[in-house]
Amino acid sequence: MRRPQLKNLQAEESQFQLRLLAAYSFMVLMFIVLIARFVWLQVFQHEHYSTLAQSNRISLVPILPNRGLIVDRNGIVLAQNYSAYTLELTPSKIENLEKTIADLSKIVDVTPRDLKRFRKLLDESKGFEAIPLKVKLSDEEAARVAANGWSYPGVEVKARLFRDYPYKEMTSHVLGYIGRINQQDKEKLEDDDKTTNYRGTTYIGKTGLEAIYEDDLHGTVGFEEMETDSGGRAIRSLKRTPPVNGNTLKLALDIRLQEMADRMFGERRGALVAIDPSTGGVLAFLSKPGFDPSLFIDGIDNQTWAALNSDWQKPLVNRALRGVYPPGSTFKPFISMAALENNAIGKTDIRPAPATFYLPGSSHEFRDSRKTGNGMVNLARAITVSSDTFFYRLAWEMGIDKIHPVVGQFGLGSKTGIDLDGEAIGVLPSKQWKAKRFAKWGPQASRWLPADVVSIGIGQGFNAYTPLQMANATAIMANDGVVFKPHLVQEVVDTHTGKTRRIDAQPLRTLPFAKDNFEYVKQGMTGVLGPGGTAARIGAGLTYSMAGKTGTAQVVSIAQGQKYNASALAEQKRDHSWFIAFAPVEKPRIAVAIIVENAGFGAAAAAPIARALFDFYLTGKIPGDMGQFKTIPQEAPSTDAAPPD
Amino acid sequence: MxxxxxxxxxxxxxxxxxxxxxxxxxxxxxxxxxxxxxxxxxxxxxxxxxxxxxxxxxxxxxxxxxARPQVVMNFAPPIYLLGMILLLAVHFKGITVNGSTRWISIGITRIQPSEIMKIALPMMLAWYFQKFEMSMRWWHYAVGALLMLLPTGLVLKQPDLGTATLIMAAGFFVLFFAGLSWKIIIGGVIAGASALPIIWPMxxxxxxxxxxxxxxxxxxxxxxxxxxxxxxxxxxxxxxxxxxxxxxxxxxxxxxxxxxxxxxxxxxxxxxxxxxxxxxxxxxxxxxxxxxxxxxxxxxxxxxxxxxxxxxxxxxxxxxxxxxxxxxxxxxxxxxxxxxxxxxxxxxxxxxxxxxxxxxxxxx
Known part of the structure; x- marks a missing residue:
């Protein structure tokens, strides 16, 4: 190393230390400046700022936007707001809560249910926010509280907007409901950075469309900048930023169809989904029984909640979205597509459809639903007469590996992507599925058995799909394979600008299947409603063309050699009645899947509902024995009902 | 036990x-x-x-x-390079929130590459000066300044004045301790002050x-x-x-x-x-x-x-x-x-x- 360099290093070292010192002095100096600033603000100016803080002159008062309306395809209102007075208490401002409540009970009718709900909300809150003691005061009660010049601090009568669902149970599984913002909602809002927009908001969409379209429905909060006096009372408004009201949701749903379906179900349980195959718009979406959504808006009391939850009819379960059922014979059109696409059968091949089917080398009896069998039939006819033995053999010959790839393309066994939360996936059986599903019971249980495929051929076995999936698959079939994403909301309308945003208007894809295969299967389905078909009675007197398929989903398996006797089985163990259909066949405008729980054969319970719906939707005809409708004027068929095709 | x-x-x-x-x-x-x-x-x-x-x-x-700093040090160039690539990615296909483009999506989550630069830039500069410790010339400071200005400029363009200032400050401190001449520092401050009327409209x-x-x-x-x-x-x-x-x-x-x-x-x-x-x-x-x-x-x-x-x-x-x-x-x-x-x-x-x-x- 050269000498000068060493000297350099020494010089560098001292230069470095000097710079450290300079930096440190600078930082200390800056901190002293900062502390001087604190002394100035907090000692010399303390009084000034204390006064400002006490009478903080500017307070920001949020102005709530009106929640968006939800209307059906014809503009009939399904969810709306109305204004009413509420009596609200802010616990942190009240010294003796019990006495205040007791005093208030003398001038306002506070029911035990109101009290229960109040206490529940009180437990969940931290006491800083106002909690309603009684919602929807009568005018007289509101006047009485006002007239008594209520002197208790922390007690207020406020005009608030309430949500109303005029069709109650009928639309509960579509619209869902709003409810008070709870801790969990708050955390979510915080994570999404939306707390500012929810200042002053007490309700938020909890389920259904109210939850999915929360951002659209809520709108943007406005603010009024108020000058206030030292008591916090507003003196004058300095500046007002108006709120932006929530958008209107216009559904594809036709509430008249929905009501008709609801009436036809009556007290029976089940689900119905109707889809416009040319757009994917959901025309009707029913899960029976429903529930009254207004129970949930202001917090449901524990008793009512427990009763609803433990009800054997399960009114809170959205059967259309989350109920998985074996499709029964309604599966046959789809497995037929699998057979045709795999060339497992020709369109003109005639095959036996006997009373029983046996696997080679086995004595296990697979029975036909028709005791005598159906003789010799081709595939279309086998659909029409719903031969079980024909499809047992077809499925057996094909094997599961050829079935699930084709059937899966119809959206069976996967989420349809509808604009609702919590959609069930169902089960599209395959070897991989079984291996995974039964893995914990060992290789013996999880191995695919040759016999597994046989009952799958008639829609039993492992098959399980939601009514929504079945309706979607039917629409895809009706459409010759053009797939839309089913959607309840057709467009979102900005209430200020009138601008609309279409939802899922474009087809997702077209299935790569031969057009004449679709035509052939649809021909078999058209036969179902013709002479000799399983729903021939339903097809009588049609003024348009209709295709369909009946189905019966087994709830309990019947032991070998035993006969099915519906009346002997307890009601809840009876078979479910299925029907899928679409019309008109040439240019389908409506496709439907219906399941009526524990109602026996598909043709008897489910099919008449489809016929009534189609008659009304396509020709405007109302069944004579249905009495008064809420949604349909009685004098004449609605003018905007579509003309017959 | x-x-x-x-x-x-x-x-x-x-x-x-x-x-x-x-x-x-x-x-x-x-x-x-x-x-x-x-x-x-x-x-x-x-x-x-x-x-x-x-x-x-x-x-x-x-x-x-x-970790030993001599080992951590060797990661400086790749981290700096990665930071620069991400900043460029933000520039071309970042996510815009409230008018500024600071984030980029990497599949599961989105990240703010300018945050990486707060550490990557001083690391890079310190690594660079250590590498040429024995042969420092004036132009090494120039290269250092360039290494500093590239990311700062990109962040400034997002625009994110706060983070750009912090990144530049972190880089400047390295130059300062590496012995950047006082003349240049004071000259820079004067030049900056006199450039204010030019910067203001920008x-x-x-x-x-x-x-x-x-x-x-x-x-x-x-x-x-x-x-x-x-x-x-x-x-x-x-x-x-x-x-x-x-x-x-x-x-x-x-x-x-x-x-x-x-x-x-x-x-x-x-x-x-x-x-x-x-x-x-x-x-x-x-x-x-x-x-x-x-x-x-x-x-x-x-x-x-x-x-x-x-x-x-x-x-x-x-x-x-x-x-x-x-x-x-x-x-x-x-x-x-x-x-x-x-x-x-x-x-x-x-x-x-x-x-x-x-x-x-x-x-x-």
């Missing part, structure tokens, strides 16, 4: 850590929990989150404290507004001045001894904006008063003093430059935040170190502390 094991585990955990830094950081952290609880209206939600991300940051810090509207608001907040009491006025009222009304924990009226009546993040100092100041402020400033000064001690004793040039830059950057964070909340600096998005709520900034800070401790351990 068991107590012995625990003792050994404890030894292993604390071995790479710097006792003084841990003590000061611990005290700041305790204060931060108190003020966050108050600022979030006595909800434990943010406290829980803070505990989680602080713990994760501590793990990262511990790992870095254990600023974005909101940036100009922030500077103007600083000069006189009352010009716009309901708009840009609102934040500053309200936080100054909070600080001033706190007085010498504060209104007491959980008793800040400005805080609890919702007057303070961003009160868990950038303006958390206003909450602290209102409830703990001038005494509390001085306590916090002293704690920060202690951390800085310790940092400079480590810098002075660092055996390698890389260690010196890096430790110096980390310490001075830390000062800038603290000073800029407290200065902006108390109304002597314009409002830029700089969190109060170790106090403001937010995971990303905390991780960066602890990464810095980890590297600092690693450099301190080099002598052992």
């Amino acid at each position: 068991q107590p012995h094991l625990i003792k050994r585990l404890w030894q292993a955990i604390k071995e790479p850590l710097d006792g003084w830094l841990m003590l000061f950081l611990g005290l700041v952290f305790l204060l931060s929990l108190l003020v966050l609880y108050s600022a979030s209206n006595q909800s434990f939600y943010k406290i829980d989150n803070k505990l989680i991300y602080t713990f994760l940051s501590l793990v990262i810090m511990w790992l870095l404290a254990r 600023l974005h509207d909101y940036q100009r507004k922030r500077v103007l608001t600083l000069i006189d907040p009352m010009t716009d009491p309901l708009g840009a001045g609102y934040h500053i006025i309200q936080s100054m009222i909070a600080i001033g009304s706190g007085g010498p001894f504060g209104k007491g924990w959980l008793k800040g009226t400005q805080t609890h009546l919702d007057y303070i904006p961003e009160r868990t993040t950038d303006f958390i100092f206003a909450v602290y100041s209102e409830e703990f008063g001038m005494i509390g402020n001085i306590l916090l400033v002293v704690l920060y000064l202690l951390i800085i003093s310790r940092g400079l001690m480590i810098t002075a004793r660092a055996p390698t040039l890389y260690g010196r430059l890096m430790a110096g830059s980390i310490t001075l950057s830390f000062f800038v964070y603290a000073f800029v935040n407290m200065g902006m909340v108390s109304g002597i600096l314009p409002v830029v998005g700089v969190p109060l170190p170790f106090v403001s709520y937010g995971g990303t900034a905390t991780v960066t800070l602890f990464v810095g502390m980890g590297m600092l401790m690693g450099i301190a351990n080099q002598r052992k």
Whole structure:
């Protein structure tokens, strides 16, 4: 190393230390400046700022936007707001809560249910926010509280907007409901950075469309900048930023169809989904029984909640979205597509459809639903007469590996992507599925058995799909394979600008299947409603063309050699009645899947509902024995009902 | 047997850590929990989150404290390069929020590459100067300046004036300790000041507004001045001894904006008063003093430059935040170190502390 360099290093070292010192002095100096600033603000100016803080002159008062309306395809209102007075208490401002409540009970009718709900909300809150003691005061009660010049601090009568669902149970599984913002909602809002927009908001969409379209429905909060006096009372408004009201949701749903379906179900349980195959718009979406959504808006009391939850009819379960059922014979059109696409059968091949089917080398009896069998039939006819033995053999010959790839393309066994939360996936059986599903019971249980495929051929076995999936698959079939994403909301309308945003208007894809295969299967389905078909009675007197398929989903398996006797089985163990259909066949405008729980054969319970719906939707005809409708004027068929095709 | 094991585990955990830094950081952290609880209206939600991300940051810090700086140093070029690529990616296909493009999506989550640069740039510069330690020429400073200006320019374009300033400051501190001539530094300051009339029209509207608001907040009491006025009222009304924990009226009546993040100092100041402020400033000064001690004793040039830059950057964070909340600096998005709520900034800070401790351990 050269000498000068060493000297350099020494010089560098001292230069470095000097710079450290300079930096440190600078930082200390800056901190002293900062502390001087604190002394100035907090000692010399303390009084000034204390006064400002006490009478903080500017307070920001949020102005709530009106929640968006939800209307059906014809503009009939399904969810709306109305204004009413509420009596609200802010616990942190009240010294003796019990006495205040007791005093208030003398001038306002506070029911035990109101009290229960109040206490529940009180437990969940931290006491800083106002909690309603009684919602929807009568005018007289509101006047009485006002007239008594209520002197208790922390007690207020406020005009608030309430949500109303005029069709109650009928639309509960579509619209869902709003409810008070709870801790969990708050955390979510915080994570999404939306707390500012929810200042002053007490309700938020909890389920259904109210939850999915929360951002659209809520709108943007406005603010009024108020000058206030030292008591916090507003003196004058300095500046007002108006709120932006929530958008209107216009559904594809036709509430008249929905009501008709609801009436036809009556007290029976089940689900119905109707889809416009040319757009994917959901025309009707029913899960029976429903529930009254207004129970949930202001917090449901524990008793009512427990009763609803433990009800054997399960009114809170959205059967259309989350109920998985074996499709029964309604599966046959789809497995037929699998057979045709795999060339497992020709369109003109005639095959036996006997009373029983046996696997080679086995004595296990697979029975036909028709005791005598159906003789010799081709595939279309086998659909029409719903031969079980024909499809047992077809499925057996094909094997599961050829079935699930084709059937899966119809959206069976996967989420349809509808604009609702919590959609069930169902089960599209395959070897991989079984291996995974039964893995914990060992290789013996999880191995695919040759016999597994046989009952799958008639829609039993492992098959399980939601009514929504079945309706979607039917629409895809009706459409010759053009797939839309089913959607309840057709467009979102900005209430200020009138601008609309279409939802899922474009087809997702077209299935790569031969057009004449679709035509052939649809021909078999058209036969179902013709002479000799399983729903021939339903097809009588049609003024348009209709295709369909009946189905019966087994709830309990019947032991070998035993006969099915519906009346002997307890009601809840009876078979479910299925029907899928679409019309008109040439240019389908409506496709439907219906399941009526524990109602026996598909043709008897489910099919008449489809016929009534189609008659009304396509020709405007109302069944004579249905009495008064809420949604349909009685004098004449609605003018905007579509003309017959 | 068991107590012995625990003792050994404890030894292993604390071995790479710097006792003084841990003590000061611990005290700041305790204060931060108190003020966050108050600022979030006595909800434990943010406290829980803070505990989680602080713990994760501590793990990262511990790992870095254990690592040898000579090894960490070699990652400087690739990290810098990665940071630059990500910044370019932001420039071309970033996510725009509120008019500025700062984020980029990487599949599962989105990241803010400018945060990486806060550490990557000083690392790169320190590595560069260490590499040419024996043959420093004037043009090495020029290359250093270029390495600094490239990322700064990209971040400035996002636009994110606050982060750009922090990145540039971190880089400048390395140049400063590497011996950048005083003439150039003073010349630069004069040139910068005289360039103001040129820069002014190039600023974005909101940036100009922030500077103007600083000069006189009352010009716009309901708009840009609102934040500053309200936080100054909070600080001033706190007085010498504060209104007491959980008793800040400005805080609890919702007057303070961003009160868990950038303006958390206003909450602290209102409830703990001038005494509390001085306590916090002293704690920060202690951390800085310790940092400079480590810098002075660092055996390698890389260690010196890096430790110096980390310490001075830390000062800038603290000073800029407290200065902006108390109304002597314009409002830029700089969190109060170790106090403001937010995971990303905390991780960066602890990464810095980890590297600092690693450099301190080099002598052992």
